[in-house]
Amino acid sequence: MSGEWWIDILKAFIVGGAFCLIGQLLFDIAKLTPAHTMSIMVTAGSILGGFGIYAKLADWAGAGATLPIISFGNMLVLGALEGAKSDGFWGIWTGILGGVSAGIAASVFFAFVIALIFKPKT
Amino acid sequence: MVKKPKVASWYDPIIKSHGTPRPLAKNCLAAFCFGGALCAVAQFFQLLISQIAGVSDKDAAAIVMIIVIALAALLTGLGVFDKIAQQVGAGLAVPITGFANSIASSTLEFKSEGYVLGSGCNGFKLAGAVIFFGIGSAVVVALIALILGLV
Numbered sequence: 001m002s003g004e005w006w007i008d009i010l011k012a013f014i015v016g017g018a019f020c021l022i023g024q025l026l027f028d029i030a031k032l033t034p035a036h037t038m039s040i041m042v043t044a045g046s047i048l049g050g051f052g053i054y055a056k057l058a059d060w061a062g063a064g065a066t067l068p069i070i071s072f073g074n075m076l077v078l079g080a081l082e083g084a085k086s087d088g089f090w091g092i093w094t095g096i097l098g099g100v101s102a103g104i105a106a107s108v109f110f111a112f113v114i115a116l117i118f119k120p121k122t
Numbered sequence: 123m124v125k126k127p128k129v130a131s132w133y134d135p136i137i138k139s140h141g142t143p144r145p146l147a148k149n150c151l152a153a154f155c156f157g158g159a160l161c162a163v164a165q166f167f168q169l170l171i172s173q174i175a176g177v178s179d180k181d182a183a184a185i186v187m188i189i190v191i192a193l194a195a196l197l198t199g200l201g202v203f204d205k206i207a208q209q210v211g212a213g214l215a216v217p218i219t220g221f222a223n224s225i226a227s228s229t230l231e232f233k234s235e236g237y238v239l240g241s242g243c244n245g246f247k248l249a250g251a252v253i254f255f256g257i258g259s260a261v262v263v264a265l266i267a268l269i270l271g272l273v
Contacts, residue, residue, distance in 0.1 A: 005169055009162045016161025016217070017154040023212030024153035028146050034215055034224075035251045041216065042256040050263035063164035066183050067190070067217045068157075072252060076260035084264055084273045092264045096257060103218060106188040107249070110195035111226040115233050115241050118199035 008062055015057065015064030023068075038069055045073025050081075075099030149211055156213030164190060187218055194222035199230060224248035 019041075026037045048054040054074035058065040065071060076096055083095020097104075164186050172182035197203040203223050207214045214220060228247040232240035246253070267273050 008169060009165050012165035013158040013162035016164075017158025017213075020153040020157025020213045020216045021150055023157075023216035024150050027212055027215075028149055034220070035248050037212075037215070038220065038248070039251045039255040042252050043259040046256065046259040046263050049260075050267055061161075062179075063168055063183065063186065064158070064161040067161050067164050067187065069216055069218065069221055069252065072218075072221070073256050073260060076256050077263050080260050080264035081267060081273055084268050089268065092261060092268065096260055096264070100256075102184045102188055103191065103221065104253075106191040107195070107218075107222045107225045108245070110192045110222065111229040111245060112241070114195045114199035114226050115229040115237070118230060120230050120233060121201040 011061045012064035015061035016067060017064075019064075019068040019070060041068070041070045042073040045070035046077045047073075049074035049077035072100055072103065075103075152210045153213040153216075156210035157216055158213075160190075160213065160217055160219070191218060191222040194219040195226040198223050198226040203227075221249055221252060 023037055023041065026032045026040065027034070032040070045054060048057075048070070054065065054071070055078065058071065058074070076099065079098035079100070080092045080096040082098065083091030083093070085091070087094065167189075168179070168182045168186045171177065171185055172179055175182075177185070194203065197206070203214070203219075204227075207223070214223075224247070225245050229241045229245040232244040234240060235244075264273075
């Protein structure tokens with residue numbers, strides 16, 4: 001951690017905060033449900049990913065761009081395009097889940113552990 | 123049935139002043155600050171891990187994401203997640219914490235109907251939408267890129 005490391009953290013704060021702000025506006029002004037908001041954001045992420053815009057943003061903002069759910073769509077597209085690069089059409093299907101593997105695997109596994117340990121609160 | 127008077131009466135401003143206005147600005151500020159702080163903390167640990175463990179930025183990002191997901195699931199199990207989410211709204215819903223919470227909460231909620239029919243069949247209630255539209259749109263985008271010869 002040398003040099004201007006705090007600038008990276010500031011960038012992550014601004015970009016991550018901005019995405020959450022957009023999400024809050026979709027909740028409060030557009031009156032969308034969380035499911036609709038998430039679906040729109042993921043779809044937007046894959047479109048931005050297709051243009052290569054999101055990868056540039058992720059380079060610049062680090063976790064500020066990779067932690068929001070929009071990154072999920074971007075990673076799906078990046079995986080699909082990487083597969084397409086090496087294996088053509090069929091590579092889309094084999095490569096698409098590569099990038100999101102950690103997110104899905106961890107979410108499912110820890111959810112299962114939590115369900116084993118805890119009791120529902122209500 | 124009480125009918126609302128059509129004409130504005132002297133007590134209208136008083137009613138207005140006592141009602142709770144939609145705290146849009148407050149909600150937005152909370153979402154921005156909390157969501158931003160969450161990403162900033164993640165970025166800090168990402169830099170720290172890549173520096174100490176000597177792993178690549180990509181691996182460090184995955185490690186931090188897995189830890190964040192584990193914490194979100196734990197807070198969901200403890201019943202704390204919803205309380206924080208009520209205060210910060212999208213600040214906790216938009217980052218991967220929202221995705222992790224949606225799976226953890228529905229897995230836990232439907233536990234009473236059994237691990238297979240309850241947790242297993244209902245775990246992806248909200249996350250299913252994310253995966254459904256994510257993969258759907260990603261395939262379309264990748265196909266367009268392939269057809270246009272951009273790959």
